[in-house]
Amino acid sequence: MTSDGPLGRRDRKKRQTRAALSAAALRLVAERGLDQVTVEEISEAADVSSRTFFNYFAAKDEALVGDSEGDRERVLRALADVPAQVPALRAIRLALTEVIEDVEGEAELWLLRMRVVMQHPVLLARLVSGNAATEQALVAAVAARTGLPPEDTYPALVTAVTGAALRIAMVRWAHSGGARPLPDLVDEAFAAVAAGLPDPRHPEPHQR
Template structure:
């Protein structure tokens, strides 16, 4: 492949990323202003200055534009999990894998905080965010089963993934609603509390 072809492909990929980001940002702004049921795909497309047909080239539904790139998130987390040394406990391995994802969110804090505010205001979206996605959870369960030598239908892999996902969501919601700490610090705090057995704070 010639250099000019590579340049063209690079520009095309950048343009696709820019269009996808513009659609997501438009969807989030409109839903934050009007509410979920008062925004259509046509509204989002118009705000991003593209056609509705173009919208569906990037997202299968309006909700997908709001919750973000679940497939990309899944691939990043799975790659990060595979890079964690095998001797690390499953819960710690998931914490390390999630760090890469939250650092990316921190780098685009304004958009992510808007996304999280929209998601928390519309519970129907909450379960689709990051590890709430059923496909992502299933992939993580399979990865944890492989790491621990357990069958994928054993209770432990499913339980540890569910607990880790809850810790991640709790940290992200705190961050989105105004906590001044970095998201990674909130994630570490959530996982530390889980690892300690969720002790009752009243017992000191």
């Protein structure tokens, strides 16, 4: 079935409804604050019922941070497609490409989202790392790539460090008002990690 068929139209309608709910939630929270906005008010602003809201999101916070589960699945699929010989850090950066491009493609919405989450730090970690299920899935994927057990330090550390690098790049992008390309900021953060975070006062690592 093509994208112009009934399924394609239905999927587009679902994406439009999800986007409308997210935009309404972000707009209202930006105006009033996190605790001053209800699901009912978000639904009314998006011209849907509260029941429809819960068809898309389990809670208000999910509407604010976006589709972390969908992003997780896309990243995991992309990571599985990166050749096994590519180092784990580089592989994760490549796996994030599509998600990062989507963020830039919806810059207005995402800049508003970043403003909201920076005003409410409880949302920031969830925005980037999703939840415990996301972290565990990425740890397992890195462990499988490297041949290490999931309880080894390396898979967990790579997952944590890349999540921090992405979060910092997105915060910098938001602070610039989107003036700097997000992929460049992500590359900069990942390059610093790959270099071992050398002290900028001593760019050449000291040998013992």
